[in-house]
Amino acid sequence: MGEGKSSVIVQIVAVHLADGTRLVCVIVAKPQSKQMRHMLVTKLGGLLDRQVHFLPFSRSVIMDHQKLELIRNMLQSCMTNGGVLMIQPEEVLSFKLMGLELVGTNTTGRSDAALGKGMVRLQQYVEDHSRYIIDESDENFSVKFELVYTIGMQKAIDMSPERWIIIQEVLGLINSYASEAMHQHPDGILRAPGRNGQFPLLRFLRVAAADSLLQSVARHIRDKGIHGLALAHQSSQVRQIVFKYITQVGMDEDDVRLGETGRHGFFSDKIRNVLYLLKGLFVGGVLAFAFGQKRWRVNYGIAKRSLPTMLAVPYRAKDSPAPRSEFSHPDIVIVLTCLSHYYGGLSEEALDTAFEQLGRSDQGSMAYGDWVKESPSLEQVYHQLAGVNLKDRAQCVARVYPALRQTKTVVDFYLRTVVFPQEMVEFPKKLSASGWDLARPKRHPITGFSGTCDSKLVLPIEVEHIDLPE
Structure with missing residues (x-):
């Protein structure tokens, strides 16, 4: 690192390979793109009079045959004139996925099979003639880098709303038993x-x-049950089977048969879905991952960005959210979104919305009573919902909202009624591509540069790691 890999070696290799017979593509991740663009333009364009081309592309581009022809002409001109194409990995993958989307589906409202086939042919032309030079290859080849094209109409995820209600209850139990675990394991x-x-x-x-x-x-779940899983009146055998299922990787066949034929047919399809969810949280490592490997405002948090969302999103660094990335696992999204709002509290706008939802609810007074029980700093005069005048903005902002903004029951209510029903949706189909797609075998080899060798064991199968001599 710091020995001129990007500023010197990549430039020399690109100029040497751009001989008019190959389309030389310098692939660089977005964080380094501005610096690489400056170096390519000043050194190749300024000193050597080589053309440097760019192809900004994303799903927001509305393609037509004219634009496709312009892209084809630009790529051919870049190759024949010995130019260099600087492009980001998501732009390469986005062009590929859009062609497949247009060919294979009519659900987007703008599908054009002929246009899609033209994009696929151009993609094949690029793969036949391109020579990839990948900077920071360990990052760009990572399987964590994935581009997803969702297809079809949105629909609610499975088990909604029970899915987030159960997760919120489990998080509450974690908080309740945390002190006991700290006494046993102080460090x-x-x-x-x-x-x-x-x-x-x-x-x-x-x-x-x-x-x-x-x-x-x-x-606790075994002895007292949880939302959607009433175990208090079940036999000790059934409770033990549930405990083993949600805490162990496998189960004995005898336990499975006993559970399926248990009293009153306890293990119905609905119960099984709850057990699947709990098994994922405990055995699947969702909770251990969220609390052990992710830090709020460092690895995840709520962000204001061009694509607005109320869900937790990945962060690149402290208080630096990724501009377009999202977590893909729905349970991880729910857990991290809950934690983000628990830690950061609700904004004034969010509390306004929560009170509006409370006013529409038939059990608003009862729900507000739960808020009051968990908000000891709330003044006595506001312990009844009728005592809160939402039109008195100064009163709400100064005396009511500060006592409620980080109360778990208030946050849970807001997430259950506003955020998750609106944001936790899925699509029937999707197309995806990862960093490994950049390493697909082509006519010309691929060259990658990295300042570290930490990821050499997880590189794409087609890529061979070569250490430079000391």
């Missing part, structure tokens, strides 16, 4: 102090501490 759990009713900042530092805490939560 294994980080828990910031917080007032009653608030979900404190919580992190798993040791695997043993995390396992102990999650086992305590699982035992």
Whole structure:
């Protein structure tokens, strides 16, 4: 690192290979694109009089035959004149996926099979004539880098709204048993102090501490049940089967048969879905991942960006959200979104919306009573919903909202009634491509440069890692 890989070597290799018989493509990730653009233009364009081309492309581009012809002519001119094409990996993959989308589906409202076939042919032309030079190849080849094209009409995810209600209840149990686990493992759990009713900042530092805490939560579910899984009146055998299922990777066949033929047919399809969800949270590692490997405002958080969303999104660094990335696993999204709102609290606009939803609810007074129980700093005069005058803005902002903004029951209500019903949707089909698609075998080889060798064991199968001599 820092030895001129991007500023010197990539430039020399690109000029040498751009001999008029190959389309030389310098592929660089978005964070380094501005610097690489400046170096290519000043060195290749300014000193050597070589043309540097760019192809900004995304799904927002409305393609037609005229634009396709312009792109084809530009690529051919770049190759024959010895130019260099600088492009980002998501632009390469986006062009590929759009062609497949236009060929294979009519659900987008702008599908054109002839245009799609033309894009596929141009993609094949590029693969036959291109010579890829990939800067920071360890990052661009990572399987974590994935581009997804969703297809079809949105629909609610499976098990909604029970899915997020159960997860919110599990998070509440984690908070309840965190103190006990901290006494057993003082150095294994980080828990910031917080007032009653608030979900404190919580992190798993040791695997043993995390396992102990999650086992305590699982035992609570076994003994008392959870939303959608009433176990209090079930036999000890059924409760033990449930406990083993949500805390162990496998189960004995005898336990499975006993559960399926248990009293009153307990293990119905609806119960199985709840068990699948809990198994993913505990055994599947969703909770351990969220509390152990992700840090709020460093790896995830709520962000204001060009594509607005109220869900948690990945962060590149401290307070630096990724502009377009999203978490793909729905349970991870729900957990991290809950934690982001627990830690950061609700904004004034969010609380306005929560009170509006409360006013529309038939059980608004009862729900507000739950808010009051978990908000000890709320003044007595506002303990009845009728005592809150939402039209008195100064009163709400100064005396009501500060006591409610980080109360877990308030946040849960807002997420259940506003955020998750609106944001937690899925599509019937999708097209996806990852960094490994950049390494597909082509006529010409691929050259990648990286300042580290940490990822050499997870490189694409077609890519061979070569260490430079000391």
